[in-house]
Amino acid sequence: MALLEVKNLHVSYGSINALRGINFEVNEGEIVTLIGANGAGKSTTMNTIMGLLRPKMGEILYQGEDISHEDSSTIVKHGITLAPEGRLIFPRMTVLENLQMGAYTVSKEVMKENMEESFKLFPVLKERLSQIAGTLSGGEQQMLAVARALMSKSKLLMLDEPSLGLAPLLIREIFDLIKRINQIGTTILLVEQNARMALNISDRGYVLETGIIRLSGKGSDLAKDPKVVAAYLGNLD
């Protein structure tokens, strides 16, 4: 049984149909990537899984249980977290307070443990602990957003465009981190514009186009698929 299974999911914003019946699954321990152009419905998919949006139709099964009509506060307790797009950290709170917010649903002891683990992954955050989060650099803010999402010790971590607006060197660092987080035992669902790098670290990938899944397959295969290359990656020659 897959950890997360999305079945025939329809979501619309008023009269605009953002998702028109998508199906995909995420197995335990995998990194799965959704790629697609702007407006394809990637973020909509994540926000709907998280309970921030309500689906018009379809099911979202998490460990076999339908969570499509639950509140996000309940969904977080199930073990799903989202690092939202555009690094939505809490800019007027300190780094420490941001991390504490990430551990909102777990006990104090678990929070302490998780914080130590985050410092191992993100040593820079330990140095910046009492700094106001809005004054961190872009890369540090992104790391904080990921670290915060890890604080609740979730089973499934959803990352919405973690490389957005970062320098190439930092992007590499972020992707290395994602791989390490996955090796620790967290299942990851990734949404990325940076398709090549995302597909290269993924076990499987899905290509979204205007609310429909066009292609799916192994990450490395998709990265070589001529259609994907033509549409999203550009020809290297």
Place this chain on the structure above:
Amino acid sequence: MVENNQNPIDKASQQNLDEAVIKAPIKSKEKPVKRFFTSLLEFWAKHQTAISLAFLAIAILFPILFNQQYFLSIGVNVMLYATLSVSLNLITGFMGITSLSHAAFLGIGAYTAAILSTRLGANFPITFLAGAAMAGLFGLLLGLPSLRIKGRFLAIVTLGFGEIARMVELNWMSLTRGPQGISGIPKVSLFGWIMKTPAQKYYVILVILVLVVLAVAAIMNSRVGRAISAIRDDEVAAEAMGINVFGYKLMVFSISAAFAGLAGAFYAHYMSFIDPNAFSFAQSILILSVTIFGGMASIAGSIFGALTLLALPELLRFLIDYRLIIYGFVLVIMMVFQPNGLLGSFNLKHIKQQAMFRKSQERSES
């Protein structure tokens, strides 16, 4: 090193970030004035309890030193508005929801207390509890449909509610006696002991102010307080962290309204006469001005804001006709040079955290 990486993600909230706090860690580059200011703030952050107690002592001694009706009525006025401003700060400063209906909650509390005491002969603590409960209930009822709306739209809804409340008070003759108001409201009596001298009334509102301050401080220092700050900073991210955003908004709105109702109950007993004009839109704006002038998300700011805005017109009395001009001028100057309000730029909790953090780093370096 700290300041060169500002990120343009959220300009609005960036503007509100306090420069003193950001620059606190780079002490050596600061100008002497700024350094003095920073160390002053750190001193305050470190000895916050002692300093608050010192101010409380001054407030307690005030009626003994200035036992005159005139001074005491200014004192009562300042503390009444400080109470209202602290309670409004909970929803507007800490949670970021601008409410223009605080006078309505003040009025609901006042009318509840007035009606219960004139018709049923009730008094403390029933009138105070009922005033707070009734205002809290109306806060809940207003919040249920309207707190899903955001920003300025919600502000307009609260403005509408304020007007509706005043119109009901004005027209429900059999209950509120309409424009004639309710007169002859008895003084506060504590188990038979009637608070009739100005100093006694002063102490009643002082106790209410202290209780409200302690309650708001306790809320903001708890896990709930962190959730409230998170909601102010980013609702979507807060929701994604597992916070029930709507539930918290509703709770905080209702608590804030209840505190205003408590102040309203005191107001009714203190004035012994109330009419709908006391709870107009202008009153809401005055309360909001005190909160903004004192500083968003700062309890001490609300108290100093009330002290400045309510006591200043009295201190300027020697200027006779020019006094309100000077008063307006002070407001303008303030908003130009210190737009975050008197104390809105400093978060003492953060300053304390930073001072402690720096010390521990210095220790590990040496």
